[in-house]
Structures are given as C-alpha cells and as structure tokens.
Amino acid sequence: MNTVDLNCDLGESFGTYRIGNDAEILDYVTSVNVACGFHAGDPTVMRKTVQLALEKDVKIGAHPGLQDLIGFGRRNINISPQEAYDIVVYQIGALNGFLQSEGGNMQHVKPHGALYNMAAKNKELSLAIAEAVYKINPELILFGLSGSELIRAGQTIGLQTASEVFADRTYQQDGSLTSRMKAHAMIENDDDAVAQVIRMVKEGKVLSQQGTDVTLKADTICIHGDGAHALTFAHHVKKSLEISEITVKSISK
Numbered sequence: 001m002n003t004v005d006l007n008c009d010l011g012e013s014f015g016t017y018r019i020g021n022d023a024e025i026l027d028y029v030t031s032v033n034v035a036c037g038f039h040a041g042d043p044t045v046m047r048k049t050v051q052l053a054l055e056k057d058v059k060i061g062a063h064p065g066l067q068d069l070i071g072f073g074r075r076n077i078n079i080s081p082q083e084a085y086d087i088v089v090y091q092i093g094a095l096n097g098f099l100q101s102e103g104g105n106m107q108h109v110k111p112h113g114a115l116y117n118m119a120a121k122n123k124e125l126s127l128a129i130a131e132a133v134y135k136i137n138p139e140l141i142l143f144g145l146s147g148s149e150l151i152r153a154g155q156t157i158g159l160q161t162a163s164e165v166f167a168d169r170t171y172q173q174d175g176s177l178t179s180r181m182k183a184h185a186m187i188e189n190d191d192d193a194v195a196q197v198i199r200m201v202k203e204g205k206v207l208s209q210q211g212t213d214v215t216l217k218a219d220t221i222c223i224h225g226d227g228a229h230a231l232t233f234a235h236h237v238k239k240s241l242e243i244s245e246i247t248v249k250s251i252s253k
Helices: 043-055 081-101 115-123 123-136 149-157 190-203 230-243
Strands: 004-008 031-035 059-063 104-111 139-145 160-166 206-207 214-217 220-223 246-248
Touching: 004 059, 004 149, 004 190, 031 043, 031 214, 043 206, 043 220, 059 081, 081 104, 081 123, 081 139, 081 160, 115 123, 115 139, 115 149, 123 139, 139 149, 160 206, 190 206, 190 220, 190 246, 214 230, 220 230, 230 246
Parallel strands: 004 031, 004 220, 004 246, 031 059, 059 104, 104 139, 139 160, 160 220
Antiparallel strands: 206 214
C-alpha cells in the first residue's frame, strides 16, 4: 500500500494581519511548515502555531524564506550561498526556541517560496541550505521539490530527504513548478488536482504543461491552507487518497 505525508505551510500571519486557516487545517495534514519571521510570521504567531500543532500531534518543520515580508518571500533575491546558509541557520534557530520552550521537537526543514525554487536549480545554494540544516541537527529531514538540486544536496550532505509534490500547481517538462507569474500556474479545479496527486503517488508521474510526462517521487504532498476553499480542498484531498488506498501518515525516520 502506498503511503504519503500531507504537509501545509502555517504561521504566515503577521501582527494584526491574518492569513490562512491554521487551527482548522491541522485536522487534515500530518506535517506543517512554520514561517520563521522573514517572509511571514512573527514571534507571537510562531509560538501560537507551535502550540496548535503540538495539540493536534502534527509534525513540525521550519519554513525559512528570503527576508522579504512585502513580497511574501516570492521574489528572487540574488543572495550568496553563505547568505543562504546564515538565514537558514537563523530561522531554524528561532523556531527551535519556541519548540523547545513548548516541549516539542522539530521534524524537518522546508525552504519557502523563491528560496525553495532557487535552490531547486542552483547546486551551490542548495548545498549551503543542506549544510545549514545538517549542522544544526543531522537528524532533521530536508523537504525539497522532487528531482531537484535541493534533494540531491541533502543526500550528498547526509540528510534524510523527502521529495515533495504539489497538489494545486502545474509542472514544466523539466520537473519545475510553473511560475506564479505565468498563466495556468495553479490548478483551479479540485478534481483535477486530486487526480494529479493520486497519479503522482501511485505512478510517479505528472503531466507537464508541454504535454509530456515527468517522472518524480512523492514522499510528501503540499496543500495550501490560505485559499478561499482551503479546508474543503484539504478534506477532499485526504479523503480521495484514502479511497484510493493511499495511507496518509507523517514521514518515518
């Protein structure tokens, strides 16, 4: 029987601004990626998010991003590998402080947004990120885009990796995600998204926008918790996976 982790980005509110359905989405996912203050989140939001996830017994990971609150970490910034190492160490440390204070443990690290996509193709950047994770704790799991440089970097450094696929994003023929700046980057129809997810898990393939199949590995599926119908979609995805005899469970170490 196939098994897969279901993850979601969380803790992306900031000050009085509220983003996402953090408390409710925890009923459907098995791991969460908590924003660490650079692209979103703040100390209070981080603490509350950690508490919510621990209450629901959902695995917690750090979600470090570029220092770009206005752009939500989705704009490319030409940082060096050393800068990438430093900001990842800094953000993991911040979240780890809240986890330790609440009696929890960190399971994984998943870069956010532009940092994630840059590292997917840039070998030096991905190695710097993987090294930062390894030096903090070699037992942490590195989440990265399936087939990417980030996954290869984690394996090279000696980390356990989890190949990630996306429920509601379209793919290019090189295995990368379609840029949000382009048309048809998102899959709007829930049934189409679910069909894509099930095929990725069971067959290890996804149809690119160019009409060719891309081979990939699906250890964990990302769903977004901030859309208008996020909770309905999360329920639909999880139920459909179970009906298709795919067990939803957190990544095993």
